[in-house]
Amino acid sequence: MDTCTMTTQVGSTVNNSQFEELYKVVFPKIAGFISKLHGTLQDSKDIFHDALIIYMERSQGPYNETVATPERYILGIAKHLWLKKFKKDRRTISLDAYESTLSIPDDFYATVRTRQLLRFLETTGRKCIDLLRDFYYERSTMKDIVSKHGYSNEHSATVQKYKCLEKIRQTVKDKSMTYEDFFE
Amino acid sequence: MRTSLSEIERIEKYILGTLSPQASLLFTAQLLTDPVLRLHVALQRKVYKLLHVYHRRRLKDELDQFHQRLFEDPGREEFRSTIYKLFNN
Numbered sequence: 003m004d005t006c007t008m009t010t011q012v013g014s015t016v017n018n019s020q021f022e023e024l025y026k027v028v029f030p031k032i033a034g035f036i037s038k039l040h041g042t043l044q045d046s047k048d049i050f051h052d053a054l055i056i057y058m059e060r061s062q063g064p065y066n067e068t069v070a071t072p073e074r075y076i077l078g079i080a081k082h083l084w085l086k087k088f089k090k091d092r093r094t095i096s097l098d099a100y101e102s103t104l105s106i107p108d109d110f111y112a113t114v115r116t117r118q119l120l121r122f123l124e125t126t127g128r129k130c131i132d133l134l135r136d137f138y139y140e141r142s143t144m145k146d147i148v149s150k151h152g153y154s155n156e157h158s159a160t161v162q163k164y165k166c167l168e169k170i171r172q173t174v175k176d177k178s179m180t181y182e183d184f185f186e
Numbered sequence: 187m188r189t190s191l192s193e194i195e196r197i198e199k200y201i202l203g204t205l206s207p208q209a210s211l212l213f214t215a216q217l218l219t220d221p222v223l224r225l226h227v228a229l230q231r232k233v234y235k236l237l238h239v240y241h242r243r244r245l246k247d248e249l250d251q252f253h254q255r256l257f258e259d260p261g262r263e264e265f266r267s268t269i270y271k272l273f274n275n
Contacts, residue, residue: 021252025252025256029269030272033269034272037272037273043270043273047250051250051253055242055245055249058245112239116236116239120236120240120243123240124240131237131240135240135244139241161191164191165191167194167233168190168191170233171194171230174229174232174233175229178232
């Protein structure tokens, strides 16, 4: 496949050519597996993307040991994701020894409460959550953050980061109806 | 930085485990006697969880855009037809 026409901003955890390669090699396999279970192309895309996200997280975290090869891992996780969605297929899908050791992260499916809170934050504090996402997840350098978000220097970006944390923390507090909300 | 912001920074370091051993010990001791600090720590943990969910959601949007480009790119006809064939039975 020609890689030069495809540019993307998918995270920074998997680089473009790696990502392109995964799409080329693994996606047809996922689609093959899901079509046999009478799933749709849309289902395949969703499951593949979720599995990719879990792979990106685990291949660089302290979970490194669970990733045999990207392909094996993503296919295995995709099976788990499908089973989670369609429990009735439990008898149709067999997991091999390696696949049985895999699991979906506990926090992968956000609770209704979390989704509501996030929706609220996305409408009231988008700038803040985007800034914090860059700080924690995009592995941006301080320099990048300063220029991308238009701060005058690193100090003011840092101050803004803590102000944003404070603001969101306050929102979480105001919106938490019960004690359990933030201990779930 | 304001005191409240310094507290947030300290809580962040505690949560991420980047406080010095001495500062961490002090912080743990403070947690035992300060219920407001305990609440702030719990709330701040929740903020990081929310950011994680947000990050995953944005990643999914980005992957969707990538997928769309892939399925619209004239140069990728072969790839597409391989996929479409799977769903045409």
